[in-house]
Amino acid sequence: MLSVRPTKEMASMTVQTDRPGTGPVEVHKSDGGGGPRTQQSKRARSARLAPYLLLLPALAATLVLLGWPLVKNGLLSFQNLNMRQLIQHLTEWNGVENYTEILGSDDFWRVTGRSIVFTAVNVVLIMIVGTLVGLLLARLGKKMRLLLLLGLVLAWAMPTIAATTVFQWLFASRYGVVNWVLAKLGFEGMADYNWFGSQMSTFTVLVILLVWQSIPFVAINLYAATTTIPKELYEAASLDGAGAWKSFTNVTFPTLRPFLFATTFLEVIWIFKAFAQVFAINEGGPDRMTEILPVYAFIEGVGNQHYGVGAAISLLTILVLLGLTSYYLRLVLKQEEDEL
Amino acid sequence: MKRSLFGRAWPNVVAFILFLGLVFPVYWMFATSFKPTIDIISENPVWFPVDFTFEHFNTALGAPNFWTLVRNSLTVTVGAVVFSLLIALAGSFALARMRFKGRRGFIIGFMVAQMAPWEVMVIAIYFLVRDSDMLNSLIPLTLFYMMMVLPFTILTLRGFVAAIPKELEESAMVDGCSRMQAFRKVIFPLLAPGLMATSLFGFITAWNEFPLVLVLNKQAEAQTLPIWLQRFQTNFGDDWGATMAASSLFAIPILILFVFLQRRAVSGLTSGAVKG
Numbered sequence: 001m002l003s004v005r006p007t008k009e010m011a012s013m014t015v016q017t018d019r020p021g022t023g024p025v026e027v028h029k030s031d032g033g034g035g036p037r038t039q040q041s042k043r044a045r046s047a048r049l050a051p052y053l054l055l056l057p058a059l060a061a062t063l064v065l066l067g068w069p070l071v072k073n074g075l076l077s078f079q080n081l082n083m084r085q086l087i088q089h090l091t092e093w094n095g096v097e098n099y100t101e102i103l104g105s106d107d108f109w110r111v112t113g114r115s116i117v118f119t120a121v122n123v124v125l126i127m128i129v130g131t132l133v134g135l136l137l138a139r140l141g142k143k144m145r146l147l148l149l150l151g152l153v154l155a156w157a158m159p160t161i162a163a164t165t166v167f168q169w170l171f172a173s174r175y176g177v178v179n180w181v182l183a184k185l186g187f188e189g190m191a192d193y194n195w196f197g198s199q200m201s202t203f204t205v206l207v208i209l210l211v212w213q214s215i216p217f218v219a220i221n222l223y224a225a226t227t228t229i230p231k232e233l234y235e236a237a238s239l240d241g242a243g244a245w246k247s248f249t250n251v252t253f254p255t256l257r258p259f260l261f262a263t264t265f266l267e268v269i270w271i272f273k274a275f276a277q278v279f280a281i282n283e284g285g286p287d288r289m290t291e292i293l294p295v296y297a298f299i300e301g302v303g304n305q306h307y308g309v310g311a312a313i314s315l316l317t318i319l320v321l322l323g324l325t326s327y328y329l330r331l332v333l334k335q336e337e338d339e340l
Numbered sequence: 341m342k343r344s345l346f347g348r349a350w351p352n353v354v355a356f357i358l359f360l361g362l363v364f365p366v367y368w369m370f371a372t373s374f375k376p377t378i379d380i381i382s383e384n385p386v387w388f389p390v391d392f393t394f395e396h397f398n399t400a401l402g403a404p405n406f407w408t409l410v411r412n413s414l415t416v417t418v419g420a421v422v423f424s425l426l427i428a429l430a431g432s433f434a435l436a437r438m439r440f441k442g443r444r445g446f447i448i449g450f451m452v453a454q455m456a457p458w459e460v461m462v463i464a465i466y467f468l469v470r471d472s473d474m475l476n477s478l479i480p481l482t483l484f485y486m487m488m489v490l491p492f493t494i495l496t497l498r499g500f501v502a503a504i505p506k507e508l509e510e511s512a513m514v515d516g517c518s519r520m521q522a523f524r525k526v527i528f529p530l531l532a533p534g535l536m537a538t539s540l541f542g543f544i545t546a547w548n549e550f551p552l553v554l555v556l557n558k559q560a561e562a563q564t565l566p567i568w569l570q571r572f573q574t575n576f577g578d579d580w581g582a583t584m585a586a587s588s589l590f591a592i593p594i595l596i597l598f599v600f601l602q603r604r605a606v607s608g609l610t611s612g613a614v615k616g
Contacts, residue, residue: 294459
């Protein structure tokens with residue numbers, strides 16, 4: 001299954017393959033362009049320019065399609081921009097008014113707290129179940145492993161909105177399978193239960209949906225990581241008299257720790273931004289009680305046509321997300337700098 | 341060391357239960373879409389469809405604008421994947437094979453860009469697109485979807501390019517190939533798995549994208565399939581057969597792609613440690 005895996009080894013290979021002094025590019029690398037103007041330096045200059053030319057389209061796309069919207073978002077957040085200004089193309093600056101309004105409202109803080117709790121619950125469940133499934137994969141025989149991998153790949157491949165729609169059907173109050181099973185198990189009151197009628201039950205469905213969608217990523221990643229642990233380590237551990245638990249804590253876990261760490265933060269980012277699922281399942285309802293920050297920004301901004309306020313909420317959302325992931329981001333950047 | 345029967349059996353039992361739990365929603369989607377309505381609204385669920393019908397697929401296929409939206413979805417998805425591959429191929433080659441000032445900055449920049457919170461940038465993008473008079477057009481969608489997958493594509497392809505030994509290229513050039521020929525005849529074929537992994541990721545991202553098209557293209561003929569599917573249930577009441585047929589139609593291309601390319605896809609995606 002996992003035949004091509006360009007991971008850390010390749011990153012270090014990059015460093016080796018282009019050590020200075022192996023190609024024509026490096027000859028004039030450090031002279032800053034002040035070399036003698038001969039035929040050869042002309043060629044060297046075009047060689048020096050080559051990487052920038054190759055990267056130019058990517059750089060231009062990033063600046064125009066990512067950088068510009070970010071700047072625009074910042075500008076919009078300082079404007080009084082509602083339906084009237086939208087239709088008449090007016091630009092009315094109103095300083096930090098949007099921000100004082102949002103930060104002074106209970107709604108924003110309630111939604112922020114809710115988003116953080118929602119993310120935490122999901123990520124904890126995903127990491128625990130995903131890790132256990134990954135470890136199980138490593139333990140299974142070949143046929144059973146293939147079967148479980150097939151299940152994981154199917155759940156992984158299922159498009160988001162299709163999965164959300166299917167979960168609406170599974171949890172439908174009439175003829176939904178979940179209510180039928182619960183009623184058969186003895187919870188008679190659940191026979192016609194409306195899962196989308198209250199905050200907690202809607203969140204329950206969302207958590208099950210997100211956990212189901214995310215387990216494959218964690219489990220397969222983790223299983224791939226366990227295959228990199230040399231068998232000799234376990235043999236050595238058992239020679240030293242380590243039992244199953246000891247060899248897990250001393251051999252398996254230390255190897256998996258970096259993977260677990262990185263995956264946890266990717267899941268935090270992914271769940272925190274889970275707009276499509278939360279919006280599609282109940283549009284943030286009932287009564288706006290299942291809105292998480294991205295949905296809140298959308299409903300305030302686009303839905304209620306307070307675009308300036310919506311832009312300010314978006315910016316604050318990005319800041320919250322940066323805060324939640326800053327530790328991981330710092331670590332990744334530092335690691336990358338050491339490697340390059 | 342021999343394990344007890346229980347010790348050998350439980351992992352398989354747990355794995356089988358997990359398999360059922362993972363597969364059931366996908367199975368139930370297809371099963372419902374093929375069942376006659378009478379079996380869908382029965383007091384006890386019909387677990388295995390006995391009578392098959394294509395009635396629900398006919399309803400879904402006959403929904404207004406369905407084929408227009410299929411064409412829209414395919415256009416933006418294929419466009420985004422092809423453009424991002426072209427741009428990324430050039431960039432990743434530079435990042436993997438050349439040394440230059442600012443290389444580290446580029447890599448870090450793309451790593452950060454990979455985490456861009458597109459879901460909350462829709463308001464700003466709406467104003468940019470509106471001011472360019474491009475609402476209800478497929479061009480901005482294609483461009484932004486391209487950008488959503490570009491950083492991942494560059495970083496992943498960089499890993500694949502770096503994995504190809506430089507000597508292969510050099511020996512091709514010694515044998516009389518130009519640099520361009522060496523790239524086309526030696527590197528490009530070896531990149532195939534990387535190209536497949538990244539284009540699968542791009543395909544899924546663009547095919548699934550929901551918030552941006554929700555904001556930008558309000559006109560019914562300018563939308564894409566995710567919006568159609570999300571509104572389907574509202575428009576068709578509680579016709580779960582038709583809704584599940586619609587879901588199946590939307591999911592099938594991705595499921596097929598994934599199952600065919602899973603080997604490459606999974607390794608490619610785990611290597612980039614990123615997900616849609």
